[in-house]
Amino acid sequence: DAGVTQSPTHLIKTRGQQVTLRCSPKSGHDTVSWYQQALGQGPQFIFQYYEEEERQRGNFPDRFSGHQFPNYSSELNVNALLLGDSALYLCASSFNLEAFFGQGTRLTVV
């Protein structure tokens, strides 16, 4: 049984560009959450998707948007990239109280 998979694993983008990160949840999990983890810090909640709708959102600007597909997979989009968006982006899928994380996508903005 595959766990949570994220793609790509690493990405380098230029300021002002747009990026899309992808997440496939663990089998049987219907909820996907995205987190941003800056270097040396704990992850910060971006938003959560359930039944293809954004259910909760953290304190992130509208440049951060997402989508959930009928198969529960999800995308995180970031527009107008800033240097401060450089971070590890973690996807977590959950069912009830279980939350399992992917290996993350390391985004570097130059």
Place this chain on the structure above:
Amino acid sequence: AQKITQTQPGMFVQEKEAVTLDCTYDTSDQSYGLFWYKQPSSGEMIFLIYQGSYDEQNATEGRYSLNFQKARKSANLVISASQLGDSAMYFCAMSPFYGNKLVFGAGTILRVKS
């Protein structure tokens, strides 16, 4: 709002000894869950242990146990018989009982010495 505080930026422990990683939390919710995750240098968050706010018994999972003191709002992780592979960053987190949104602390780096 929920908040997690981990006051130990880094800890050292001798192989085969036990170590306690501290975690205090703040919430006005009556129902909540407390989690510990391990993050090796590869980046993946590995679930270790869970404690529900209404659980009267402290949670245990193999070498991991959670010392839950509700009145003091603390949820310390105890790792027994430390192994070299335990060297990693450890995060304490909490979530509303049915919310799944996790609030993380700043983490504690654990180094196990041989």
